[in-house]
Amino acid sequence: MPLTPEQQAEIDAQRATPRPTLRAVSEGMEAHLYKASEVLDHGFVRVIDYMGDDNAIVQAARVSYGAGTKHVSNDEGLIRYLMRHWHSTPFEMCEIKLHVKLPVFVARQWIRHRTANVNEYSARYSILDREFYIPQPDALAAQSTVNNQGRGEVLTGAEAERVLEILKSDAGRSYDHYEEMLSQDGQQGLARELARMNLPANIYTQWYWKVDLHNLFHFLRLRADAHAQYEIRVYADAICEMVKDWVPFAYAAFEDYRMGGVTLSSKAVDCLKRMLKGEDVTQETSGMSKGEWREFQAAIA
Amino acid sequence: MPLTPEQQAEIDAQRATPRPTLRAVSEGMEAHLYKASEVLDHGFVRVIDYMGDDNAIVQAARVSYGAGTKHVSNDEGLIRYLMRHWHSTPFEMCEIKLHVKLPVFVARQWIRHRTANVNEYSARYSILDREFYIPQPDALAAQSTVNNQGRGEVLTGAEAERVLEILKSDAGRSYDHYEEMLSQDGQQGLARELARMNLPANIYTQWYWKVDLHNLFHFLRLRADAHAQYEIRVYADAICEMVKDWVPFAYAAFEDYRMGGVTLSSKAVDCLKRMLKGEDVTQETSGMSKGEWREFQAAIA
Amino acid sequence: MPLTPEQQAEIDAQRATPRPTLRAVSEGMEAHLYKASEVLDHGFVRVIDYMGDDNAIVQAARVSYGAGTKHVSNDEGLIRYLMRHWHSTPFEMCEIKLHVKLPVFVARQWIRHRTANVNEYSARYSILDREFYIPQPDALAAQSTVNNQGRGEVLTGAEAERVLEILKSDAGRSYDHYEEMLSQDGQQGLARELARMNLPANIYTQWYWKVDLHNLFHFLRLRADAHAQYEIRVYADAICEMVKDWVPFAYAAFEDYRMGGVTLSSKAVDCLKRMLKGEDVTQETSGMSKGEWREFQAAIA
Amino acid sequence: MPLTPEQQAEIDAQRATPRPTLRAVSEGMEAHLYKASEVLDHGFVRVIDYMGDDNAIVQAARVSYGAGTKHVSNDEGLIRYLMRHWHSTPFEMCEIKLHVKLPVFVARQWIRHRTANVNEYSARYSILDREFYIPQPDALAAQSTVNNQGRGEVLTGAEAERVLEILKSDAGRSYDHYEEMLSQDGQQGLARELARMNLPANIYTQWYWKVDLHNLFHFLRLRADAHAQYEIRVYADAICEMVKDWVPFAYAAFEDYRMGGVTLSSKAVDCLKRMLKGEDVTQETSGMSKGEWREFQAAIA
Structure with missing residues (x-):
């Protein structure tokens, strides 16, 4: 259960007080705001803020293409046209801000998407919590024998048990040692910026991540793909569920032309x-x- | 008067229908939404959408710096601290979308700020309007004798008259010829993407421009500066008035540390x-x- | 003829003095260095500098993928694999710097590619030359009747003559007036930053443009495409000729998978x-x- | 000793074969090419390639500012002028590519500089080496009591011994378990992309990192600063030594106006x-x- 009672209370409070705005409002997204969508054993994704909706994409396209867009009869058709012809700038006119809690090794893949804004929890300033990703039995896969970066069959039996035992005990011991080194009880206490180096890559971190819709689609195409590592794909899948409700026409076009699309030489x-x-x-x-x-x-x- | 009655009616309609949202709302910015702030003779800036407020900056900083920010007693103090120490990422968590109408030579300077999203009116698709920037008499300045990229005294008398006459008649003639070349009356009509090449750089274009607050401050520092060309500075000044009402703490810190700040070697x-x-x-x-x-x-x- | 004797002499001097380097050298690109490839009536593209070659792409990929790339038997196969699977970061490891002279309306399209470095000639600081793009007769096309942003048949006869006459005389008159307003002969002289606004969009400007190979391929895919405006396509075509000699394996893969590729929904x-x-x-x-x-x-x- | 005999032999071979080029050559940088500058206990930085020199900055500025720069009498003066007035685009015309071996927790700070190109060793594809950063005794600092993100006095005696013992034994045990989980000896072997999650943040990774000089200076200003964490500062310091020899005028201006500069509100x-x-x-x-x-x-x- 990734959310503490305090966090849930804060979310409830934020959701209890709607305020009037003159901005574009996406009803579908309002229903998601602040709510944490749970991912993996301690992670989550939740929408903190958004800008724009399907209509904002259309509106921006009509600024650019002026009379040139009039023959496309409706908003959905225009959005499909833009997606099909790689007119990416109108999609950049929507923006989303997410709060994500995720294991460090997932964060390291995620951050390679450079066109985004990030504020990550700093282990130089503050102490990390004792929370580690331990895979569910059905995610404990063997190395693929055909794909250097893929997974094969699920491990079972004694081997699976040994792996889980290692992951759990090493995580626990590392965190005990982290606390022991930081402790100022009868000693000076190691600097936080040094002590963190002892923690393994399955510890959880968190960040605010803000990105425009065009770059988010690029992220989702790569990370919600069947070839993406399972542990980042589940985050991408959770985000897809939100985007579908936020900008339904754009998401449908994305599914048809990008996720389900094929590029031929x-x-x-x-x-x-x-x-x-x-x-x-x-x-x-x-x-x-x-x-x-x-x-x-x-x-x- | 840059706004047509149709545009004004559209703005009035957009402003008439507030809707509930759970997102952060900046009361100061709501008052600006959609309203056109008139700039130069036919230009304007208006806010189409925004994300975040002063509190969103604080909130993002607290994610990053965790307990490390607790000793800063209040939001204003924390925002000043972030600005003073060049912690730019929390400011990136706010975003603004503007609709700007501006002369092409101003647009050419503006677009050099690369970290932004843009949808510009396309003269390949559509026909530009007959609107040109003609400077007011007090903006008609001589070349500076001390600064290669600056202005000196205001031109007066016959010289000023000659310049204004040239600008007006060349603009008018160019536009007449633009229409003449495009015309399909008794002829095929030149392609729009070619005909536009005859139009001078004081013709107006328009775009949607979306940028985060950190990059907007960078733009404003350079373009609201006394050394910036007058014709872009008036746009920057108009945007400053909006930002001041949107994120008052951040704007005050920006004024103190950036606009009024001095860097010494x-x-x-x-x-x-x-x-x-x-x-x-x-x-x-x-x-x-x-x-x-x-x-x-x-x-x- | 876009090059002055002085420019040609400078190019000859630069090409006369090879120096030893330990860096990766592309023989194919050395043959292009500094030489101007003429484009349109007064424009050109020339390579000022480059970093990397086909092998640099392979080398970077082998850092990333380590043992994972060993089964791909040769460099060409690996480069094709990277291109096919959208592994773009190794292509970012090559960089090129071009000197381009181009009409302003082409520059305005070009600059929309944001991930590049640019130093453009500044008409605030300096006076532009009297050089305008006047289309060749076979580039003088009518507006397409089926495509809002395209061209149709070539104009002929009296209509073509009228268009060319307008373009030439308006350009000439604008430039005469530009000089007249700038003149300090018996008057103060208008500021350069103002006088330039009278010049039409077919005047030539120039810039240094530096970009990595991945982003260059993106530019070329859009601008060397049959749907791109002819006046930017000829620049893209000229650059293609250089890239083909610089990184032959990467260029061949780009042609097969991107230029000649098709994306299906x-x-x-x-x-x-x-x-x-x-x-x-x-x-x-x-x-x-x-x-x-x-x-x-x-x-x- | 971070370099294996094989690596040293490869470097020697690369340095043994100069080739002629027509490009700008920086003699100072040629002397650094490929040589590893050792950093921390197993890390290094080495220059793989570079583009441009001091003169390339001047050349780009002269394209932009044309006659406007003629009054600045010499190259050094012009470079200082550009740096003082935040004219950043000419500095973007130089580019450097580094090969860096560094602990993961340093890599996590480094990667936050988004305007760069990166190819990192992938632990999904390949197996990481048994190399961990263990601080020297004089880098083993206590948490600062005045600065939430800083270090205080150096730990000594039994506390220092305990910390070093923990870091060493946890690293060793984690790596043993990593190998044990990966092993295909009598078992299937856990997928590499999962096994890596057990490794602590002081394990070494490596990457190619390519950046332009303007963005490199921004990186160095933040990371060679006294407030930066020691473990990244030593990398920044090593890079400073290279840049000083590569572009001596630009580096001197950077030291005077940025590193040694002060911004006052x-x-x-x-x-x-x-x-x-x-x-x-x-x-x-x-x-x-x-x-x-x-x-x-x-x-x-």
């Missing part, structure tokens, strides 16, 4: 044309490498 | 220390070049 | 699968709008 | 003016808070 397009004409194309006659051919087959089979 | 600090001890320091004994000494004198005199 | 992929199974799919049974269907047909026909 | 400037006139100003009459006054005193005393 010019070689692949050539093969496709030949196949549609009835030719029997094989890897040997495709001009593609074995890897490319395998991925092409997976995309269209 | 290590050489200048050395001189200052000697001067405070009663020594009579001259340019020759300062170690500074003439230019640096002149600027140093201006800063502390 | 999930709806389009579904249709494709049905078509490959022999089903006769029409727009009505495709689930796509007419516009999407038309684009889909164009992609695979 | 408008309140502080007012006090200073009063003090220079002989007035005895105290905190009570200064209008500053106690904290501001203390910092002001420290700056000018």
Whole structure:
């Protein structure tokens, strides 16, 4: 249970007092505001603030394209057109601010998305809590034998038990030692900025993360993808649920053109044309490498 | 008068319908929303949307610095501390979206601030309006004789008249020719993306511009500065009036530490220390070049 | 002829004096260094400096992916893999600095690519030259009747003559007036930062533009595309010729996966699968709008 | 000793084969290329590539400011002028690529500088080495009692011994368990992307980091500062030594105006003016808070 009673009380208070605004309001998003969507064993994502809605995207596009957009009859059609033609600037006109609690090794992947604003909890200033990510049994996977960066089957039996025992006991011991080094009881106490180095990467941190919708879609395309590491994908999935309610037209277009979309190389397009004409194309006659051919087959089979 | 009756009616309608929200609300900014602040002869700035307020800055800082910020007794003190110590990330947690109508030569300076989102009116898609910036008599300045990028005295008499006559007649003729080339009356009509090349840089364009508060302060520091070109400074000044009402603590800290602040080199600090001890320091004994000494004198005199 | 004898002499001097370096050297790019590739009537692109080569991409990827990349047998295969799987960071490890002379209306499109470094000639500081883009007859196109932002047939006869006459005489007159307003002969002379506003958007400016290879590819994909405006496409085409010699493997992968690549929506992929199974799919049974269907047909026909 | 004989041999080979180039060459930087500057117990920084030199900054400025820069008589003076007046774009025209080996908790601070390109070693793909940062005795500091994010006295005696013992034994045990979980000897072996979560933040990682000179100076101002954490400051210091030899004029200006510079608020400037006139100003009459006054005193005393 990631939320303390104090946190839940604070959320309840924030949700109890609506105020009037003249700004664009997304009803779907208002329902999510401040509520924590629980992720992994101690993590969460919650929306702290947002700017804009589907209409804000349309409004910005109409500034840019003026009369040029009039022939697209409705807002949904225009949003689909923008997404299909990679007109990204109107999507940048929406912004979201999230509060995320997440393991450090997930945070390290996440932060590689540079076009965002971040305020992370600082372990130089303050002491981290005793909270570590320990995978559920069904997330305890073996190294993939075919993919260098992937997972294979779920571990079971004695091996699974050994792994969980190691993760739990090492986390506990590290945190005991962290407290012991920090302690000013009968000793000076090590600087916080040094003591934190003993903590493993499954400890939880938290941050405020603010990003525009275009860059958020880029994040979601990579991190809600089947090839993303499970532990970041569950955060991306939780965010998808919020975005779907925030900007339903934009999210639907994103699902169709990005998440479910496929990019084919010019070689692949050539093969496709030949196949549609009835030719029997094989890897040997495709001009593609074995890897490319395998991925092409997976995309269209 | 930059606003048409239609635009004014649209603004009135937008302002007439407050809706409830659970988000942070800045009362000061709500009063500005959608209203056009008139700038130059046909330009304006108006706030389309905003995210956050002074409290959002504090809230983000407290996530980062945790217990480390508790000793700063109040929100204003914390915001001043953050500004003084260049802790910029909490200020990035506020965002503003503006609708700006401005001459193209001003837009060209403005766009050099890269960390922002922009949707500009496209003259490839649509036809520009017949609106040109013609300076007021008191803005019609001679080239500075001391500063390569500055202005000197205001032009008067026959010279001023000649300049205004040129600007007006060239603008008018260019626009006539623009329409003539575009016309499909008895001819094919030149492509819009080509015809626009005949229009001078004082024609008005417009855009939506979205930026976070940290980057907005950077823009304002450079563009509301006395050395900025007058025609962009008036836009920066108009935005300052909005920001002052949006985030009053942050704006006051910005004024004190950035707009009114002075950066001294290590050489200048050395001189200052000697001067405070009663020594009579001259340019020759300062170690500074003439230019640096002149600027140093201006800063502390 | 865009280059003055002085400029040509400077280029010759720069090219005459090779110096030893321990850095990665791209022979293909050395052959381009400093040489101006002429574009439009007075413009050019020339490479001022570069960092890295194909091997630098591979080297960076091997830092990231370590043993994970060993099974990819060669550099070209690895680069193709990176491009196909959108692993963009290794491509960011190469950098290029260009000197570009271009009409202002082209510069205004170009600058929208924000992730780059720019030093543009300042008309506040200095006086612009009398050089304007006047289209060649075969670039003088009518407005497209089907595409709001496109061109149709080439104008001919009296209409073409009238357009060229307008463009030439307006440019000339604007520049005469620019000089007249700036003149300090018997008058004070208008400030340069004001006088420039009278100049039309086909006047030439110039800048240094520095960008990493990943962002350059993004620029080239959009601007060397058939839908880009002709006047920026010719610059993109000229840059393509340089990049091809600089990083031949990366450029070939870019051509195959990006320039010649096609992105299909999930709806389009579904249709494709049905078509490959022999089903006769029409727009009505495709689930796509007419516009999407038309684009889909164009992609695979 | 951070470098293996293999690495040293590779460096020697790279340094043995100069090649001719027509690009700008910085002799000072050539002497650093590829050589590892050792930092902390297992870390290093080494220059992999660079673009530009002092002259490249001047050259870019002269494109921008044209005739406006002619009155500045020499390159050093112009560079100092640019630095003093915050004209940052010419400094962006130089670029550097570093190979850095550093503890993860240092990497986490470093990566917050977003305007850079990074390729980090991936522990999803590959196995990390058994190398941990263990502080030297004189870096083993107590928590500061006055500064929430600072260090106080150096720990000694039994407390220091206990801390070192904890850091060493926890690191060793974590790594043993990491290997044990990964092992495929008689078991499936945990996925690398999961096993890494057990490793503490003092384990070493490595990356290629590419940044322009303007953003590098920003990094160095914050991280070579006395208030930066010691473990990142030593990296910044090592980089300073390289930059000093790469762009000596720019580095000297950076030292004078940024590292050694002081920013005063408008309140502080007012006090200073009063003090220079002989007035005895105290905190009570200064209008500053106690904290501001203390910092002001420290700056000018």
